[in-house]
Amino acid sequence: MARAADLELASxxxxxxxxxxxxxxxxxxxxxxxxxxxxPSGCGKSSTLRMIAGHESVSDGDIVLGPEVxxxxxxxxxxxAMMFQSYALFPHLSVRNNVAFSLKMKxxxxxxxxxxxxxxxKLVDMERYAERLPSQLSGGQQQRVALARALVTDPQxxxxxxxxxxxxxxxxxxxxxxxxxxxxxxxxxxxHVTHSQEEAMAxxxxxxxxxxGKIEQQGAPREIFNAPxxxxxxxxxxxxxxxxxxxxxKVSVRADRVKVSTDGETGTGAVVREVEYQGTVVYLSLxxxxxxxxxxxxxxxTFYERPIETGESVRVHWDASDVHELAA
Amino acid sequence: xxxxxxxxxPYWQAAPLALVFFVFFLLPLAVTFVVSFWTxxxxxxxxAFVGDNYVTAFDKCFASLPDLCTTFRTxxxxxxxxxxVWLITLVLGFTIAYYLVFEIRSNTVRIVLALLTTIPFxxxxxxxxxxWIPLLGRNGLVNQALMGAGIVSEPVDWLLYSPFAVTLSLxxxxxxxxxxxxxNSMLRIDRSLIEAAYDTGASPWQTIWNVIVPLSKTGIAxxxxxxVTVVMGDFIxxxxxxxxxIASAGKVIETQITALQFPIAxxxxxxxxxxxxxxxxxxxxxxxxxxxx
Numbered sequence: 314m315a316r317a318a319d320l321e322l323a324s325x326x327x328x329x330x331x332x333x334x335x336x337x338x339x340x341x342x343x344x345x346x347x348x349x350x351x352x353p354s355g356c357g358k359s360s361t362l363r364m365i366a367g368h369e370s371v372s373d374g375d376i377v378l379g380p381e382v383x384x385x386x387x388x389x390x391x392x393x394a395m396m397f398q399s400y401a402l403f404p405h406l407s408v409r410n411n412v413a414f415s416l417k418m419k420x421x422x423x424x425x426x427x428x429x430x431x432x433x434x435k436l437v438d439m440e441r442y443a444e445r446l447p448s449q450l451s452g453g454q455q456q457r458v459a460l461a462r463a464l465v466t467d468p469q470x471x472x473x474x475x476x477x478x479x480x481x482x483x484x485x486x487x488x489x490x491x492x493x494x495x496x497x498x499x500x501x502x503x504x505h506v507t508h509s510q511e512e513a514m515a516x517x518x519x520x521x522x523x524x525x526g527k528i529e530q531q532g533a534p535r536e537i538f539n540a541p542x543x544x545x546x547x548x549x550x551x552x553x554x555x556x557x558x559x560x561x562x563k564v565s566v567r568a569d570r571v572k573v574s575t576d577g578e579t580g581t582g583a584v585v586r587e588v589e590y591q592g593t594v595v596y597l598s599l600x601x602x603x604x605x606x607x608x609x610x611x612x613x614x615t616f617y618e619r620p621i622e623t624g625e626s627v628r629v630h631w632d633a634s635d636v637h638e639l640a641a
Numbered sequence: 642x643x644x645x646x647x648x649x650x651p652y653w654q655a656a657p658l659a660l661v662f663f664v665f666f667l668l669p670l671a672v673t674f675v676v677s678f679w680t681x682x683x684x685x686x687x688x689a690f691v692g693d694n695y696v697t698a699f700d701k702c703f704a705s706l707p708d709l710c711t712t713f714r715t716x717x718x719x720x721x722x723x724x725x726v727w728l729i730t731l732v733l734g735f736t737i738a739y740y741l742v743f744e745i746r747s748n749t750v751r752i753v754l755a756l757l758t759t760i761p762f763x764x765x766x767x768x769x770x771x772x773w774i775p776l777l778g779r780n781g782l783v784n785q786a787l788m789g790a791g792i793v794s795e796p797v798d799w800l801l802y803s804p805f806a807v808t809l810s811l812x813x814x815x816x817x818x819x820x821x822x823x824x825n826s827m828l829r830i831d832r833s834l835i836e837a838a839y840d841t842g843a844s845p846w847q848t849i850w851n852v853i854v855p856l857s858k859t860g861i862a863x864x865x866x867x868x869v870t871v872v873m874g875d876f877i878x879x880x881x882x883x884x885x886x887i888a889s890a891g892k893v894i895e896t897q898i899t900a901l902q903f904p905i906a907x908x909x910x911x912x913x914x915x916x917x918x919x920x921x922x923x924x925x926x927x928x929x930x931x932x933x934x
Contacts, residue, residue, distance in 0.1 A: 366840065367840075368836055368839070368840070387839070387842070388839060388840045388841075388842070389839075389840065389841060389842025390842075394840065394841075395836075395837075395840045397833045397836065397837055398833070399831070399833060401831065401833035401834050401836065401837035402837075403834060403837070403838075403852060404834075404856070405855045405856055414838070414841050414843075414851070415841030415842050415843075417851070418838075418841060418842045418843040418844070418847050418851075419842060462837075462841070466841065466842070
């Protein structure tokens, strides 16, 4: 139903007075991509999304959607649709009228409105709830209605502002899978803002990691996890040990590649500070003799072949091929 | 012991207000109701239980229809002021509340401006009324300005002691009663709803009609009840600003009280109360205000 389109940001900047929230970012998102904008709060990811949506003006640069620069266009003329963090469903309107709202604004007749809204509700499997008010729905159901309301406008790109943050952990994982399925079925791009690296890893074809208004790194989740470009990225996505080398350079080693042994002479000496059982794996917090904090992730079976206790002295080592150089 | 205490505590806590409510509202209301059935002559008031006062209040009113009797004409005039003042305060109140909530970004500025709307209450009603005279009188500021500007050649005399003056002064005092509840309703509207409406292509006017007005309904209803009840019973503004020439339901009662005809005044008060309650009932049928209380 929707026509997918490429999105390009060309040195897009957002300034609020003297502060620069988004600093001249360049970005290309091919049609049909699930893209996650990932970063800590205040990194500019939300401002970027809101500029793409047309809810925030662009201070500098161009936003190109399909063949067209859309900087000056209002949201509804851009071919984007936004799903808000708290869903922003109209509390006084039924589910059906919420979904049909944009059609009503466009002056679509009542019958056509109802047909199209029902179609959109069927898509998200919510047509049974068409006459309910938003307050009579659960968080997950509200989310689906918000999705239907966004999709009824036939957007080329769907923009999602922290769409899972209002849900409890179990629902989060379920709804996450649904979002991915909808994106695949619709074939349009989803741009999803989140501060959860776990969410981004699970969903994205393309992760854009932002920090202080700039893009730190972009790429497929596996690319980023295996080759974090900077110390910031390595720390933010987690699961990495940052090890300073001589000459001020830093390298990273994935926590699951760190080997811990109780005998042998290879590697560095370390003391086990904490042992955290996680089910499939065990987390070991270590303090090396050089005073470095490290984490090792050991598969459960390996760990229990020779359990290690808190306070025990061990040796840690890793393969040279697992060492990844970080940019300064 | 503990159980006993916790069971009675809420009643004790509610008691002071209940007492005030009883002594200063329910009791006088009951007395008014009882007195409305008493008889009176030029020099005496006798306890009785007769409907004469109500008959007098509507003297020949139903017999002479379709011609309107004095009572009906008075009520019609009062209702007309009420409707006009309600409409004007509604439009003003909604607009001002909208401006304060959606156009003002700084919370401090919003609070300061909201306090400014209470300026009409910084002085007593009497002084406020008298102050209109140098402004609207024959030689008042407005007339001087109009003549000075060459718009009129002689003083406009409908500015004061006229239906216009009554409406103006009633609007002046009552707009704030409309602003505050609507402001309160509007402040509860989630800003992301406005963005969501914009995102789905609604124009500013469409957003107002389809999102803001429906979500401000409770405030509009509460404000309307305030304004309607105050205006229906008003006799001071109508009296002073109308040059004592305009009739109103409240003024009829006031005149009868001044003449010490308490039973007929009480009967009229009960009739007025019934009319106001009917209007409020209709408004409550249209909007469920419990939703937001």
